[in-house]
Amino acid sequence: MTADVHSLIGAYVLDAVDDIERAAFDRHLRECPACRLEVDELREASARLAEDAWSVPPPALRGSVMDAIAATRQVSPEPAAPKRQPPARLRLLSAAAAVVVAAGGAVYAVQELRVRAEHTRVESLETLLSAPDLTVHDEPVTGGGTVTVAVSRSRDAAVITLNAATAPGDGRVYQLWTIRAAKPVPEGTLTAGETTTRQIVDGIGDATDVGVSIEPSGGSTTPTMPLAAAVHL
Amino acid sequence: MADPATSRWKSAADDRPDDLLPAVARGDEKAFGKLYDLVAPRVHGLIRRVLRDPAQAEEVTQEVLVEVWRTAARFDPARGSATAWICTIAHRRAVDRVRAEQAAADRLAFVGRAAVDIPYDEVADEVSGRLERQQVRRCLHDLTELQRQAVTLAYYQGHTYPQVAQLLGAPLPTVKTRMRDGLIRLRDCMALAS
Numbered sequence A: 001m002t003a004d005v006h007s008l009i010g011a012y013v014l015d016a017v018d019d020i021e022r023a024a025f026d027r028h029l030r031e032c033p034a035c036r037l038e039v040d041e042l043r044e045a046s047a048r049l050a051e052d053a054w055s056v057p058p059p060a061l062r063g064s065v066m067d068a069i070a071a072t073r074q075v076s077p078e079p080a081a082p083k084r085q086p087p088a089r090l091r092l093l094s095a096a097a098a099v100v101v102a103a104g105g106a107v108y109a110v111q112e113l114r115v116r117a118e119h120t121r122v123e124s125l126e127t128l129l130s131a132p133d134l135t136v137h138d139e140p141v142t143g144g145g146t147v148t149v150a151v152s153r154s155r156d157a158a159v160i161t162l163n164a165a166t167a168p169g170d171g172r173v174y175q176l177w178t179i180r181a182a183k184p185v186p187e188g189t190l191t192a193g194e195t196t197t198r199q200i201v202d203g204i205g206d207a208t209d210v211g212v213s214i215e216p217s218g219g220s221t222t223p224t225m226p227l228a229a230a231v232h233l
Numbered sequence B: 001m002a003d004p005a006t007s008r009w010k011s012a013a014d015d016r017p018d019d020l021l022p023a024v025a026r027g028d029e030k031a032f033g034k035l036y037d038l039v040a041p042r043v044h045g046l047i048r049r050v051l052r053d054p055a056q057a058e059e060v061t062q063e064v065l066v067e068v069w070r071t072a073a074r075f076d077p078a079r080g081s082a083t084a085w086i087c088t089i090a091h092r093r094a095v096d097r098v099r100a101e102q103a104a105a106d107r108l109a110f111v112g113r114a115a116v117d118i119p120y121d122e123v124a125d126e127v128s129g130r131l132e133r134q135q136v137r138r139c140l141h142d143l144t145e146l147q148r149q150a151v152t153l154a155y156y157q158g159h160t161y162p163q164v165a166q167l168l169g170a171p172l173p174t175v176k177t178r179m180r181d182g183l184i185r186l187r188d189c190m191a192l193a194s
Helices: A002-006 A009-013 A019-031 A033-053 A060-070 A088-116 A119-129 B002-012 B017-025 B029-051 B054-074 B082-104 B122-127 B130-141 B145-155 B161-168 B172-193
Strands: A135-140 A145-152 A157-164 A173-180 A183-189 A196-202 A209-215 A229-232
Touching (some): A009 A033, A009 B145, A019 A033, A019 A157, A033 B145, A119 A145, A183 A209, B017 B082, B130 B145, B145 B161, B145 B172
Antiparallel strands (some): A145 A157, A157 A196
């Protein structure tokens, strides 16, 4: 999984990922100081691209920004990074805290989604992404692309994000599944020509796997083998 | 545009964003004013390029600059320049706005809004990094066609990498790779020039 997540580094720096992928990559960054360095360097380069888009704002904006900051409270600095390695137990605690922070970052994007008037869906996605036990898995899809599954057992929910490179031919479609007690359960069917979806599974229970199959239009009651992607949770 | 803008520019030229941010973090509104003069055209230009709609660009520019004020204490100079930090916030906000809109498909709501064109401040434009812009363009020109398309479609248009893949008719893994190696090449080209 790590290698696959890491391949997102360019897209991550360019903000060309969705919020689930961003959460996965943020997690990856905390485990990989070298990657964080690369992100910082590439951000420095991408920010230079803004120089080519120079445009002076209307003069009145200055006054309204100055008024706004006068009425805006500033955040406190983050606690300074510890100089020495803290004891293992502390490290574990801060790792757990870091997961919450990463999920918090994703929540911002999710809050923007509220505009979409998808209240119920978004509420549960937000709750899910802020779960302290969120784990993110991803696997390649046959024919290119990725399926990402973010699971929280404590929230009893998962979100499946499919980003396939191509749609199945001949009017066939992608269908999502979970495996529960060794039995496949359908979790949603795409329409012909669709390559991307995000599906929230409310009640992930003890599901052990997530699968993506290629089915006739409308979906099937059992998955057709071989699967286009399989994720073991 | 003669005097106030020019003199603001001259006094601002004594400072760099990296020197100003720590003072901003301590609540120094005057330092923030200087920082505004230094970075607002870049922030606004980037956001306007991504969003296109001048009224929305103005709104998001204000949000971003207030966010810079609000979170100045979180800027970590060990991780990069103040300008990159600010541009990262600006780009992210602009892209979030694009995505929220695409999803809502409510672009129509903005059509009725008066799109006032923005007076272009030529003084500031002349003083500003004309050389730097030339360098950015030259470095972009050094990329392969696919690298350049992948990077600019994402950065300037706010597309996701699956959308870029679709626009370019290229496989997803190729697009991800081109975004990364395109940025690496830009980084190396710019480091060489500065």
